[in-house]
Amino acid sequence: MAEVEETLKRIQTHKGVIGTIVVNAEGIPIRTTLDNSTTVQYAGLLHQLTMKARSTVRDLDPQNDLTFLRIRPKKHEIMVAPDKEYLLIVIQNPSE
């Protein structure tokens, strides 16, 4: 458990990282470093998007699966590491 904490802290203090969210399979945020409303928003929306992305990948090739999702808006970069049950979302500002 301490490793998880340490890794989370390491990710959070990485250069340019704005926030980190861990979401479970239902889209409920478990750990977050952002404020509540933002977290809920991100978690809900990204959860849906990840599901859609995963289903797309699976449709194209049933043997395939989604391993990493990276969304690059103009201002930040959102990285989603999906799993069977959880999502790790990291928001980074790449210009720093």
Next chain:
Amino acid sequence: MSLTPTFLSLLLLFLFLFCIFPLFYFMTNQLITHSLTHSLTHSLTHSLTHSLTHPLTHSLTHSTAQPLRVITEDTCLFHYLVPAPMSPSAKSMCSETGSQDSGDGNSRTLHWDPDPSTLQLHSDSDLLGRSLRLGMAKVTQVDFPPKQSVSYSKETQTPTCTQTHTQAKPAEEEEEEEMAEPKPAEESKEEKADQEEKQEEVTPKDLTEEEKMQLLHSEEFMAFFDRGSRIVERALSERVDVCFDYSGRDLEDKEGEMQAGAKMSLNRAFSDERWSKNRVVTCLDWSPQYPELLVASYNNNEEAPHEPDGVALVWNMKFKKTTPEYTFHCQSAVMSAAFARFHPNLVVGGTYSGQIVLWDNRSNKRTPVQRTPLSASAHTHPVYCVNVVGTQNAHNLISISTDGKMCSWSLDMLSQPQDSLELVFKQSKAVAVTSMAFPLGDVNNFVVGSEDGSVYTACRHGSKAGISDVFEGHHGPVTGLSCHSAGGPVDFSHLFISASFDWTVKLWTTKSTRPLYSFEDSCDYVYDVMWSPTHPALFACVDGSGRLDLWNLNNDTEVPSASVCVNGSPALNRVRWAHSGREIATGDSDGQVLVYDVGEQICVPKADEWTRLVHTLVEINENRDEGEELAAQRLVA
């Protein structure tokens, strides 16, 4: 044939009993019922013959061995009270009594105990010899957890209201009885392993802290996190920006070039399309109150004659925005600018026309709030130097123009100077001052550099007010002057350096009129020079070829310790260290202000720098004396 009448009588008896026992039920008097039934059964048994026992029992067992009936309350009681199970036992009894072959010889009286378990006890022994004996089944405590989805209420996690109910259920006949109340079975956290899946509520509102902690400790989460964080960390460290735009919209990342390692690196480049393009940066100053603010003054824009000639922009280092914090302009080209030291809102500018202007960032105007008059009492020549000297309570604005006039002003009233002084050398030659510097902490003595290549020391007040000494050495106009300002254990305030058009930077001390050392590394006009405010042996100079050099006297006096060439090689007009000594701002001829970060190993002084500088100075002195001796010898020879 002999069966039928007895059978009929039995049937009649049963019917009779069926009729009677509801009545008994209503009377709710067990004793009476007991006695009645007792007598009835007695009569029954007595009426029956032996020969009937066996088949009768068989038939009786057959008739009574029908466990799959829907039982009502009456029949419930019926089963309790009616000796139907008893009848076999009665039969057996009677058979036994009849046959009298039971060895136990227990005069079996029916213990009419409502507790079925005891009934069972009694009847147990009866079943020994008999097969297919209907016996009372042991009462089992059945606990059927209902198969239903668990819904958690957020508030209570500990099972306060739900408890496992063990309901005593009677005999196997009552297996089909409806449960009294289906109670939700208790789920303790430790038992259920699939609780994680079932924890959601209809609207995924939230999980309680405990649930979250539970999740975080779970095995799957660890596995997931291990994998996921690995990928994310790799992705984070890859700083490739695939959307990088080279077209120049994002100014900060383009300008300048990254220098080797940690020596000097470009931090920011400030330039404004409208106000700073095509203008030359004439002066720079860092704000003493807000270390991130920097004022840059610009001269006129030849290509935009309708724009104001003089512009001063206040830039902010702290934020990433590329536009100036404040924009000030005035009618005449601004040749020098400074933050008023004890007035955080005021910016002073000296212009080409000789006016001193004052801008205030509290007002919304971009034009000056105060101006000195264009009169003979003030300046009539370009003012290249402005400086606020003094203390909080007693300070003055000093300005010197190129006609040698030095005026001191009070910032509250710029309508006329408080004091003015003509700087003349040897009572005749006016000194065309291009640069001025006050030593650290001194308000009276100062040094000025002039167009003729000499440096003068002067006093403001006292009997010897005016020029005192002349320091000759430069072969071209002196462009920049800086007095040693790094405070420390040893006082070096007698040192100053000057830069000039003759490609050299010279180190002087006020104690001697000959330069201590001459730095001749540059190949172009050296436009400005400044000591580091923190490091005693470090100074920076800029020249016309776009080079910014850092010299460390303790390291090497022959070559600069660090050097940066600005992109595009514009002529660098000004250089200013930030008050922290960690950053350097330079202004160039294209109207750009570049801020460089200086590496720590260069700009941060170590504890022994001061003593080392003493040694260095001694060495320099010796070398100079030797050099002079040699030169003198050569001359002689």
